Structures are given as structure tokens and as C-alpha cells.
Amino acid sequence: MASSTRMVKVILLGDGSVGKSSLMQQFVRNEFNSESFHTIGVEVLNKDVRVGSEAITMQIWDTAGQERFRSLRTPFYRGADCCMLTFDLTDPNSFNNINMWRDEFLKHASVDDVAAFPFLLLGNKADLAEQRQVTAEAARAWCRENGNVPYYETSAKTGSNVEDAFQQAARMLLQHGTQAAPDFDDTVDLKKQRRESSSCC
Numbered sequence: 001m002a003s004s005t006r007m008v009k010v011i012l013l014g015d016g017s018v019g020k021s022s023l024m025q026q027f028v029r030n031e032f033n034s035e036s037f038h039t040i041g042v043e044v045l046n047k048d049v050r051v052g053s054e055a056i057t058m059q060i061w062d063t064a065g066q067e068r069f070r071s072l073r074t075p076f077y078r079g080a081d082c083c084m085l086t087f088d089l090t091d092p093n094s095f096n097n098i099n100m101w102r103d104e105f106l107k108h109a110s111v112d113d114v115a116a117f118p119f120l121l122l123g124n125k126a127d128l129a130e131q132r133q134v135t136a137e138a139a140r141a142w143c144r145e146n147g148n149v150p151y152y153e154t155s156a157k158t159g160s161n162v163e164d165a166f167q168q169a170a171r172m173l174l175q176h177g178t179q180a181a182p183d184f185d186d187t188v189d190l191k192k193q194r195r196e197s198s199s200c201c
């Protein structure tokens with residue numbers, strides 16, 4: 001009988017336009033599209049990876065960073081095994097908002113042990129070196145103050161450090177242990193919420 005690979009859930013959070021969708025596309029499909037659109041709610045892609053001798057399927061959840069989509073994304077935080085907090089190295093506001101993203105995740109994810117939960121911090125758009133506005137020192141200081149969170153400077157455009165960051169996520173969540181998947185009833189009716197959202201704004 002064929003053995004099934006373990007499915008793990010990784011969630012990407014951060015402000016709109018920091019590059020969450022682009023990081024997922026680069027990791028899963030080795031593609032970069034400079035004209036990507038804002039995500040509505042969530043998008044999910046799977047990728048099979050190996051961590052040492054273990055084969056796992058990473059189910060990557062790309063969420064909508066814009067404030068107006070908050071109620072569409074938060075129901076999907078439950079059952080996450082790892083959270084990749086993402087900011088744009090050229091946008092200090094996106095870095096200043098990382099605490100807000102961490103808090104929003106913890107509020108909705110029902111994490112058992114907050115101190116041990118695997119977070120990563122990604123500073124994306126590293127290829128735009130001349131426009132950079134957040135220093136590595138500031139990012140590393142945040143990581144130290146928040147339980148020695150691993151920090152990666154990535155470029156979804158060139159692919160730099162993208163594979164390494166997701167591999168690190170896989171290693172951490174396997175060490176930590178995976179969570180129970182949420183019941184189906186915990187998810188939202190995205191179509192309905194989309195209609196409501198478009199009729200009000």
C-alpha cells in the first residue's frame with residue numbers, strides 16, 4: 001500500500017503588495033509576474049518538499065493583505081502549522097505593521113503554545129537595494145525581541161532566498177509538530193462575502 005505524505009499548512013501574512021503572492025508563485029512554480037493583482041480572501045497552492053528523510057506536502061495559504069479583506073482572511077488562520085510574516089524592505093510601514101499581523105494571527109489561529117509557535121520574518125524585494133528603507137539590524141532586533149524568529153531577506157523577483165525560507169519553515173514546523181486541521185464548518189462562504197464586500201464598497 002502506498003504511504004501518504006503528510007500535509008502541513010503554512011500561511012503568508014503581511015500588508016498588501018509586500019509580495020506574498022509573488023513569493024508563493026516563485027516557490028511553487030518558479031515564476032514571477034510583475035503585474036500580479038491584489039488577492040481577495042485567500043489562495044492556496046501545494047508543493048511537495050523533502051526535509052531530511054521526510055516527505056511532506058506544504059499547503060501554502062496566501063492571504064489578502066489589504067485591510068478591507070480582513071474578515072475574508074482571518075477564518076483561515078486556524079490549523080496553520082507555521083506563519084511567515086512578510087514585509088517589503090522598501091516600505092517601512094509594512095515593517096511597522098508586523099506586530100499587528102502577528103497579533104491578528106494569534107487572535108484567530110487558536111495556537112496552543114504561543115511561545116513555541118513557528119514564525120518566520122521575511123523582508124521581501126531585496127532586489128530593490130537602492131530603494132531599501134528597512135535595515136537588517138532593525139529586522140533582526142524585532143526577531144530577537146520576539147523569541148529569536150528566523151529572518152530571511154528574499155526576492156520573489158530573482159528567487160533569492162525563497163527556497164531557503166520555505167525550507168526553514170518546513171524544518172521548524174516539523175520540529176514543533178503539526179496542528180489538527182479545522183472542521184469544515186469553520187471556513188467561510190467566500191463567494192457570499194465577496195458579493196457583500198463588492199456591494200458595500
Ligand SMILES: Nc1nc2c(ncn2[C@@H]2O[C@H](COP(=O)(O)OP(=O)(O)OP(=O)(O)O)[C@@H](O)[C@H]2O)c(=O)[nH]1
Binds near residue numbers: 022034040
Ligand atoms: N522588485 C520586486 N517586486 C516584487 C517582489 N515581490 C513582489 N513584487 C511586486 O510587488 C507587487 C505586489 O506583489 P504581490 O505578490 O501581489 O503582493 P501581495 O503581498 O500578495 O499583495 P496582496 O494580495 O494585496 O496582499 C507586484 O507588482 C509584484 O510584481 C520582489 O521581490 N521584487
